[in-house]
Amino acid sequence: METNPTRKNRFAVKRGVIPPSSQVLLIHADQWEKLIEEACRNRPLGGDAKYVFVKQLGGAGDGGRDIEARLVLALSERQWDLFQGKHYNHALTPADVFKELVKFFKHLEAKTYPAPRYYYLCAPRGVGNDLHNLLSKPDEFKKRFLDDWKAGKTGLKGRATELTPALEQLILAFDFKSIVECQTRDILEWHALDRKAHFELFGFEGERGDDPLAPDAPATHEQVYVEELLKVYSELIDKGLALDELIASDCGEHFQSQRALFYCAEGLKTFSRDTYGEAEFDALLDMVLTGIKPKVKSPRHKTGLDRLEAGTEGAQLLVVNDSALAPKLRPGDLPGTCHHLVNQRRLKWVK
Known part of the structure; x- marks a missing residue:
């Protein structure tokens, strides 16, 4: 039987309520990671598919993984996504990210975890122009990262000796196309799929859609x-x-x-x-x-x-x-x- 389309329930910004995109600039770094975790639980992956396991790991001993989101139950190579939450008062720069990548590759070499499908950079203010340009040119990104590590530049001063030949080979073999920005609007869109959690966190007034x-x-x-x-x-x-x-x-x-x-x-x-x-x-x-x-x-x-x-x-x-x-x-x-x-x-x- 054919029915008329109905207007689904959605959010309406209540007068005086700060939009979520602005609110996330004010929350604590731990809250930002929690928000990413909750958003990942809702994230649609095509059809009815979602991550089968999502866990916030930020803090000491996280191995450079703030959030681990698995496509299958076992932590397997290219079958999980790593979300790195960076709640800074500025857009991300190469210096912010290079030191995190040093940690990431050292953990890959130590087999703390297998290589992820994607390494997502999540920051409320996004990535800056310099980093954005690097992300769009993976080969240039890889070369600059290695060159700056060897030269002790871009936040890596005094760390040149940590780059061993084996670690360099691992980096050369790694596909830098998998390092991407996860935009705040996408995180908020996934989070909003759980209307109750979104309402409780951001104080939105729900707009009631058409009744069936x-x-x-x-x-x-x-x-x-x-x-x-x-x-x-x-x-x-x-x-x-x-x-x-x-x-x-x-x-x-x-x-x-x-x-x-x-x-x-x-x-x-x-x-x-x-x-x-x-x-x-x-x-x-x-x-x-x-x-x-x-x-x-x-x-x-x-x-x-x-x-x-x-x-x-x-x-x-x-x-x-x-x-x-x-x-x-x-x-x-x-x-x-x-x-x-x-x-x-x-x-x-x-x-």
Whole structure:
């Protein structure tokens, strides 16, 4: 069945909130590495593929690996990516990177780890022009690195003696095309794929997208509340109804309107899950149940339809300012939560 495209939940910068690209300039170096780690966990690698193992290793003994991201479980040659996080108050220069590469190649020679697929340079302010030009010319990059190491230049003063013939051969054989910049915008884009973590870290206000449309036929996850609605209409006309009979009956439009309410709340549930986590929507359901239960359970109600209308109308009148979702509520949301409560078997219309 063809459906209309919907506008997905996304982020909107709340007035007064500093954009993430600016916020990352102010965070601590350890937070920057943690951000890269979380972003790598979300990073799409094509299709449904993601890294199978990601670990932050920054600190003493990290072997020049701030973040290790593996394509396969075993740490194997060219089957992992190394992310080097550098949170400096300036764009990266060759002097910043050459000393890190000395450490990297010495660990490769010592077989601390196998050669990675890529060596990513991650810096909030990016790489400077000199380093950018070197990265774009791998052979020239390799030559300058070796020449400057031998001459003790570009941050390598006093380290010329550390370049052994064996280490030089290893460097000459290494493909410098694998040393690349990982831009901050890419890191933030990967991190934003976990909307909840992104919201918590950067304080963004989520923008709610379009709610899903109810399909022509009820889906599997609608089964419980749909069965309860069937009981309501069967009781009303004093005749057992199958689903197809209900849809074709005089109650059909009312039934479909209730399904539309369910899907309004389903959109709210998705927004809540992506922004605050599932617990926030569950907390809203608790509030609604507390607010409508006395109305639904009133002995004045003799039929399931009475209780259904008491519940949905009562929900519409509730004030739920304590919920973080309150500013995002739409007219059908709270009545729709009644059907979610029924779907969880926490509420019934027919005795």
